[in-house]
Amino acid sequence: MEDQSIMLEARDLAKCFTLHMQGGVDIPVFESAALSVRAGDCLVLAGPSGAGKSTLLRCLYGNYLAQAGSIRVRHCGGMVELVGAEPRVILNVRRLTLGYVSQFLRVIPRVSTLDLVMEPLLSRGLTKEEARERAEALLARLNIPRTLWQLAPSTFSGGEQQRVNIARGLIADYPVMLLDEPTASLDATNRKTVIELIHDALARGTAVVGIFHDDAVRNAVCTHSYDVTRDRLAA
Numbered sequence: 001m002e003d004q005s006i007m008l009e010a011r012d013l014a015k016c017f018t019l020h021m022q023g024g025v026d027i028p029v030f031e032s033a034a035l036s037v038r039a040g041d042c043l044v045l046a047g048p049s050g051a052g053k054s055t056l057l058r059c060l061y062g063n064y065l066a067q068a069g070s071i072r073v074r075h076c077g078g079m080v081e082l083v084g085a086e087p088r089v090i091l092n093v094r095r096l097t098l099g100y101v102s103q104f105l106r107v108i109p110r111v112s113t114l115d116l117v118m119e120p121l122l123s124r125g126l127t128k129e130e131a132r133e134r135a136e137a138l139l140a141r142l143n144i145p146r147t148l149w150q151l152a153p154s155t156f157s158g159g160e161q162q163r164v165n166i167a168r169g170l171i172a173d174y175p176v177m178l179l180d181e182p183t184a185s186l187d188a189t190n191r192k193t194v195i196e197l198i199h200d201a202l203a204r205g206t207a208v209v210g211i212f213h214d215d216a217v218r219n220a221v222c223t224h225s226y227d228v229t230r231d232r233l234a235a
């Protein structure tokens with residue numbers, strides 16, 4: 001019987017970069033990564049710098065294609081395979097199920113902060129009014145000054161851009177969230193707010209996979225961890 005609480009699972013994942021512009025050098029990152037995360041759990045990816053934490057997270061989001069293995073996500077009531085899935089399947093999973101907060105905001109010229117944060121809700125069919133109300137509340141909670149809401153975030157500070165990124169990532173209550181160092185550029189007050197937002201998401205049953213370099217943040221949210229060097233250690 002399938003465990004219905006598992007939201008995301010990866011098995012036998014392999015990723016190797018080939019640097020075609022540099023003589024075809026191969027950089028193997030992992031050969032048989034395996035993890036699973038349940039609703040309401042926060043799985044922390046651990047391992048030293050360069051071990052492959054961000055690469056694994058990007059594979060889970062479908063930004064990097066794994067050479068082998070399986071990534072299954074609970075989407076619309078069933079488990080959907082992401083490795084080798086058609087782009088339209090991946091886009092649909094991202095629209096409804098799988099959120100991702102990268103380390104850096106991808107700024108789109110001339111698109112205002114408010115529009116950036118509202119967009120995931122509009123793409124899920126919420127009205128403009130509902131989306132605006134929720135975006136404003138989240139931006140206020142993340143201490144983004146109201147004077148900045150109508151501006152494109154290209155001129156914002158590193159911490160402000162990161163908070164806009166977090167707002168955009170967390171606004172839609174995705175059932176599965178991938179977080180790549182969401183607090184790296186934040187001060188103590190905003191770090192605390194992000195911890196609260198992650199706790200709120202976990203309490204709603206969101207499954208989280210994250211990378212947190214800050215010990216205090218990691219300890220506050222972690223329910224279990226996965227060392228990305230595990231398969232190499234066992235070899």
Ligand SMILES: Nc1ncnc2c1ncn2[C@@H]1O[C@H](COP(=O)(O)OP(=O)(O)OP(=O)(O)O)[C@@H](O)[C@H]1O
Nearest residue numbers: 017018027029047048049050051052053054055056
């Ligand atoms: N796009 C890429 N092309 C080629 N090699 C890459 C690429 N992305 C990552 N790598 C390599 O893969 C390995 C793992 O990198 P990754 O960024 O996943 O590590 P990490 O554990 O997240 O490190 P850190 O904690 O320092 O952020 C590194 O050796 C890196 O050089």
